[in-house]
Amino acid sequence: MTRSDLLALTPDTLASLANRGLVKRADKDLAAGAGPVVTVGDDGTVHGTFPDGTETALPPGRGLDAADCTCAAAAICRHRIGLVLAYQRGAPDEAPAADEPLVVWSPGEFDDDALAAALGRASLTAAHRIRARGYTARVHRPTADDPAPRVELPTCTVRFPVPHELGYALTDAAAALRGEVITLAVWAFRAADAERATEVSVGGRTPVRTAAAAEALGAAVALADEVLLDGVRQAGPVFAGSLRRVGRALADTSQHWPAGAVADLRDQLAAYTARATRYTPERLAHLLAELHARQRAAGHDPAGVLGTAETPVTPLRRVRLVALGCRIGGTAGDRTAETYFAHADAGIVLVLRTRWELAEDQAPTGHDLSARRLLGSPLHTLATANVVSEHTARAADRTVTLSRGRIAATSITPVGSAWTELPESLLLRDTAAHLRAAAERPPRLIRPRVEADAVRVVMVDSVEGIGYDPAAQRLEAVLRDPAGNGVHLHAEYNPVCPGGLDALAAALADPGIRAVSGMLGRARGRSVLDPLAVLTAGGVTVPDLAPGAGDTGLGTAAGPPADPITAALEAALTALADTAHQGLRHLTPATRTALTDSAARLRRTGLDVAARHLDDLTRTLHDRGAPAAAPHWVTAHIHLTTSLDLHQEDGW
Structure with a gap:
């Protein structure tokens, strides 16, 4: 029985599983004739007996950390590394050729029973708790230049260097979290395979995760509306304290992305008070629109839009x-x-x-x-x-x-x-x-x-x-x-x-x-x-x-060459930023004129939908007042920001 999993372990993979020093020492031992005597059992278990009497066994379906060795090492030791190298050198005809075709496979092929058998029920249970709250991931499928599939989780990365094997999965998370994050990575690949996507949100797909979370997000949006209505001049120390409390509530309910926006909003208001150059009306307006946009999109993808409920900081190995x-x-x-x-x-x-x-x-x-x-x-x-x-x-x-x-x-x-x-x-x-x-x-x-x-x-x-x-x-x-x-x-x-x-x-x-x-x-x-x-x-x-x-x-x-679409969108966003800076209740005639002129410029450029959003804002301001106009400002800013981003990315 050929152990293809052991043949697939490169020196770099072995170094990632243990460390480069152990790989070098094991290689030197082999070169000096101090390697093991290798035998292979009927079940595929590779046995090695070393000159110092140490006996090591590498059963199939288990990683090096779960292998058996009679030495006193608590983790992957030089004997296990040495046995892998000795087995590879003893089977040169079986070693994969350099030009062997790429193995295209997905870790999503492992079911939960396989995960439990390889990683333990405790790891599966811990991962289920995180999936219930929801998490995001970005998957990378095998390519010729990078044949190992991998998953970027919010706080660590997991790689699968040996095709169709769980035991050799690599992660930069600390050893205590290994089974849990590998499970999350496999589930991310399952979701990505089903959706034919590269970025996925797994679990946590409830319209409102908790009443406390919804209340915290609603409070953040309400504070953003206060700034939008009254402008930065009215945001004093008491308001800054309210922002601080809401930011803590968002973080406590694992809504890390809105919490980050609230922290940046506090920084912008503090910079304005201190007359610091890092304050800009455009940045202020972007943050106000971001909080509204995340609230509007939260029901579709809470984990991706609001943040995951994983531990905020993960120790790495x-x-x-x-x-x-x-x-x-x-x-x-x-x-x-x-x-x-x-x-x-x-x-x-x-x-x-x-x-x-x-x-x-x-x-x-x-x-x-x-x-x-x-x-x-x-x-x-x-x-x-x-x-x-x-x-x-x-x-x-x-x-x-x-x-x-x-x-x-x-x-x-x-x-x-x-x-x-x-x-x-x-x-x-x-x-x-x-x-x-x-x-x-x-x-x-x-x-x-x-x-x-x-x-x-x-x-x-x-x-x-x-x-x-x-x-x-x-x-x-x-x-x-x-x-x-x-x-x-x-x-x-x-x-x-x-x-x-x-x-x-x-x-x-x-x-x-x-x-x-x-x-x-x-x-x-x-x-x-x-x-x-x-x-x-x-x-x-x-x-x-x-x-x-x-x-x-x-x-x-x-x-740079002239671009009328970019110029029209940027001018409209500047007008909206000035509106937020002053506050909808305190607009100057010049700012109202800038909104009207921006709508006309957008219409001349062919951006009729964007122009209608600005028209709705100015009309509602005139007919119904600032509170009724606030949602129109948000819609206009979201539409213009997204249009400009897409235009910049797609070219003109």
Whole structure:
């Protein structure tokens, strides 16, 4: 009996199941002649007897963690790894050929009895509790470049590297959660196979999950309406306290996405009060519309629209992260650093947030912050490093916390060539194909609030047209990926990082440029990248941490081509944002005129439905007053925002 499951275990898979050190040690033992004597029983069990007397058995249908070994190791040991390697080397004719056809299969094939047998009834019971509340997932089916099916759950990822086998499933979640998350991943594949989809919501499909949840969401929407009716000037400390209480109620009822919107709304109102530049009427209006949109869509897909009821933070087992750069921000009173990491095994990007309070006489630049130490290393080192950590926890929004813990539990080494070794889900050679697949996502207003979801590394064949747009204070260039697609790079000037654009321009002009990391999306029908870092033959450049005063002369970039549809939609959204800023009860004549003019402009552009929504708003304001007009404002904003997003993605 040939054990195809053992033959399918690659060194990388074995390292993920245990660690790379054990695989190397087992390989050295075999090379030194200290490997086991291998026999195979009639039932397919592989037995191994080692020179030190240790006996190991690998029964079929069970993973390495459930194998039998007489050594004292509590987890996967070098004997189990060594027996797998010895079995593979003893059956060279049975080993899969390099050009063997791709095995297309789905983990959804396992029924609940198989799950219980492989993972235990306790894991199945725990997973049932989560499914009753509902959860979201994104499935990735086998491809030639990535033959292992995998599932992105809200707080971890599960991979199935061995076809038709549950015992070798890999997850970055802590060992205590392994059975539970593998079960959830299998159920996600079942749902995806039934719906022929890649993003699914599993379970929890009740119109209102609990009375407390409905009450909390209703209270959040009511507070949003208060802002819409009376404007930001009326939102004082008492209102901020109400927002804080509602945010806690939303989080307590596992409505994490509306809770995030409420937290951002509080931040916008605080920024307005402090006259901070991070306040914008457009952002305020977007948050008000988002809360309404999530309430309207909650009955269709509560888990996807409101958030899942899983544990907010999940501890991870030993993980390897590849830094992709850093983004610096802040106000007069603080500075923030968002450091982005590729989690290669999970095929996703995580973000580490850091915030520093500033004294009145402090105004550090990004370069000044680059020397501050995180996890024992300067920020500029961490932002260009490989990090291996045993003290990691991941939240549903893909923020991550790292700590050094005990000695050697976290190691930080230079990133080297790790960017070019990332999986195809993160390292893009064909940006157009990636963005076509991403277009299946739900509208932005009701999408899960996931940090770093758009961050990718784009391979670069050439760079064209580097220049500076002084009107927009933006550096622009066109990157060509290996598939020949043009990717428009846009980098806004950041006053906290004055040398950033100069450093970026120099890196883009480097003949040894290899790749650029950043937020990838669509705008004006084009692929657009907001860069975080640049990989050249000389290493990684992080513009936000670069020195300099921003006084280098840069060539001028041509302005973007005119687009009447985008201009009409943006002008209408600006008018709606000014309306929310002032409050429907306190509109100036100029703002009322802007609403009327925007409707006329939309109609001239051929966007009759959008124009009718603005007409309904102005007519109701005139005839019935502000409270009756509020729902029309919400409908208009949702329609215009979604129309603009679709127009930007589809092109013109």
